[in-house]
Amino acid sequence: MKPVNQKAWFLVLPVLLLVAISAVIPLMTVVNYSVQDTFGNNQFFWAGTSWYEKVLHSERFWNALLRDLMFSAIILAIEIPLGVIVALAMPRKGWGVAVCLVLMALPLLIPWNVVGTIWQVFSREDIGLLGGALKGMGVDYNAVQDPVDAWVTLIVMDVWHWTSLVTLLAYAGLVSIPDAYYQAARIDGASGWSVFRFIQLPKMARVLTIAVLLRFMDSFMIFAEPFVVTGGGPGNTTTFMSIDLENLRASNELGQGAAMSLIYFLIILLFSWIFYAVMTREDAPRPDKAPDKTGGAP
Amino acid sequence: MLELRQVSRRVSGQVHLSETSLQLQPGTLSVLLGRTLSGKTSLLRLMAGLEKPSSGQVLFNGKDVTGQPVQQRRVAMVYQQFINYPGWTVRQNIQSPLKVQRRPQLEIEQETQRVAQLLRLEPLLDRKPLELSGGQQQRVALARALAKKADLVLLDEPLANLDYKLREELRAELPKLFAGTGAIIVYATTEPMEALALSGMTATLSEGRITQFGPTLDLYRRPHDLITAKTFSDPPLNTIGVHDANWQGAPRGASTLAFRPHHLTPGMGSGSALAFNVSVISTEITGSESFIHVARGADRWVMLAHGIHVYPSGEQLQVHVEPAHLMAFDALGVSLDPSLRRAA
Known part of the structure; x- marks a missing residue:
């Protein structure tokens, strides 16, 4: 028998190291914290599953989860249709294309903490343009004190920041549709709505799947915006799971925090998997795809 | 009869088609033969009514239809790309032109069956186009054109995206499919061998101009000029x-x-x-x-x-x-x- 050369293992070593440092070691550290109790001084006591039980029995966890789900649902309901509408309105030819693409990409290029600061200042009623203008018009607006205002502000921020992503993805799907489809639709006498419903939408399905997935994951993990603008308040009406985690960390509840972040992680993983499985089921190639010949020569 | 009377098409100063006259009879198959950008597609689009000629007239059975929008004419078109409604099954695709024409349900069912049988799509009626091979997708597009019972069927390099074997097979079937429908068939291609295989009539195009129009073999054997001879030769003359x-x-x-x-x-x-x-x-x-x-x-x-x-x-x-x-x-x-x- 030919001796097996084991040297190839060295070639995967860099990747193993990278994955270990970036994912496995941090994750295992969190797991480590979530099953132990510590009072500092590197003293650890076995805690078993008690942290998990505490998290799952706490009302504050379920409330935060509910807020996350509600926020993601609202974000998806606004950003996906809005992104598609903007993409449909964008020009397909000429100098307008470049202008629109750059304009659309701008919000995406701004770092998250800057977005938070911009909106925090923007919405202040003493020095902010939006807050000041609303106050001037007699609208009683205060993102820090009114729960509805706080939510509206966070949603508007996210829509402003991320609708472009949906638009760009939808636009990429639209421009990939050959001109012949539109011609064929004209020959059939199809209306504008029919063209959208039966040609553009099905042709965009794949990129919209990606858009939904990306927007869901991102909005479910929302942190920077409430952290900077509302700080989780007023009360804890904008205390999303990530904010709650930060609160736990700040109050040195490391065990409970670790348990919660693992549960959080598993929820995101589960949702993403469900989304992906459901949305890709439609266009998966059938195993019984018919061969090219449909029964030989006539 | 479809008659083009001195039609031309210019787009922002560029000549896509110089002044052209052409008469096509019902029940005939005519091939437009020319290289890419020779004006084949421009001519097809003018015939369909997808575009208006810059000058000249398009007549159908003696009636001027120059300005008439495409959906009011009885036209069907099949493209190089496989164009079907992506979200619909093969059956729904075939039925789509009949439903637009508001035919009775029974007739729609019968026609679907007939066309599906003709194109050997019966086992695939409940599939969606993306689940089919390229050849099958193009068969669906052809079935739609056939079901529409159009007076004018325009085929724009319909076999160009298929592999060699399927191309030969479908090319042999094509004239038979439309035989007896009484429609005017126009088939655009870049390949001289396709024109010869389809026989019928051929018009050779070069630089937006029809260089010669007549029975295919005549054109091949006795081209009127050098450009026609060169266009109708593969390998090159x-x-x-x-x-x-x-x-x-x-x-x-x-x-x-x-x-x-x-x-x-x-x-x-x-x-x-x-x-x-x-x-x-x-x-x-x-x-x-x-x-x-x-x-x-x-x-x-x-x-x-x-x-x-x-x-x-x-x-x-x-x-x-x-x-x-x-x-x-x-x-x-x-x-x-x-x-x-x-x-x-």
Whole structure:
């Protein structure tokens, strides 16, 4: 028998190291914290599953989860249709294309903490343009004190920041549709709505799947915006799971925090998997795809 | 009958189609043969009514339909890309034109069955287009065109995206599919062999102009001019200046002589044959045929031989053409074929 050369293992070593440092070691550290109790001084006591039980029995966890789900649902309901509408309105030819693409990409290029600061200042009623203008018009607006205002502000921020992503993805799907489809639709006498419903939408399905997935994951993990603008308040009406985690960390509840972040992680993983499985089921190639010949020569 | 009367099409100063007149009869198949950008698609779009001509008229059965929008004409079109409604099943796709026409349900069912059977799509009726192979997708597109019972069926390089085997198969079926529908079929292609295989009528296009229109074999055998001959030749037509050929039998006024690659043969030939010394550049072998690229002075020729022939490049070769296979053209590229002269 030919001796097996084991040297190839060295070639995967860099990747193993990278994955270990970036994912496995941090994750295992969190797991480590979530099953132990510590009072500092590197003293650890076995805690078993008690942290998990505490998290799952706490009302504050379920409330935060509910807020996350509600926020993601609202974000998806606004950003996906809005992104598609903007993409449909964008020009397909000429100098307008470049202008629109750059304009659309701008919000995406701004770092998250800057977005938070911009909106925090923007919405202040003493020095902010939006807050000041609303106050001037007699609208009683205060993102820090009114729960509805706080939510509206966070949603508007996210829509402003991320609708472009949906638009760009939808636009990429639209421009990939050959001109012949539109011609064929004209020959059939199809209306504008029919063209959208039966040609553009099905042709965009794949990129919209990606858009939904990306927007869901991102909005479910929302942190920077409430952290900077509302700080989780007023009360804890904008205390999303990530904010709650930060609160736990700040109050040195490391065990409970670790348990919660693992549960959080598993929820995101589960949702993403469900989304992906459901949305890709439609266009998966059938195993019984018919061969090219449909029964030989006539 | 579809009649184009001196139609032309210019887009922002660029001529897509120079003034063209053409008459197409019901129940006939006409091939538009020309290279990419020769104006085939422009002509098809004008015929369909997808675009308005810059000048001239389009008449259908004597009635002027120049400004009539496409959905009011009875037109069907099949494209190089496989165009079907992606979210619908094959059955729904076939039925879509019938539903737009608001035909009775029973008729829709029967017609779907008939067309599906004709195109051998019956086992696939409940599939979606993306679950089908390219050949099957194009069959669905053809089925839609057939079900529509259009007066004018425009096929824009419908087989270009299919692989060789399927192309041959579907090409053989095409004329039969539309036979008896009484429709005017127009088939655009870049391949001379397709025009010959489909027979019927052919119009050759070059630089936005129809160079000749007539029965396909006539065009192939007796092209009116050099451009038509070149367009209708694959592999490319071989040409030689009349002075280089040193041929006593050349008609008066001849400037260029042309002959097809399969008429160039190795050896001396008969006493009257024109013989040339050439050097081999390269050989391409397809299996049943060999293309031998040769050079004679500045001229580059292709010699088509049956079977496998390998000549080392650089080899000197004696080749010949029989005078009967030579086509002569004058300085303007007009054919000097005596049979054409009599006709004119």
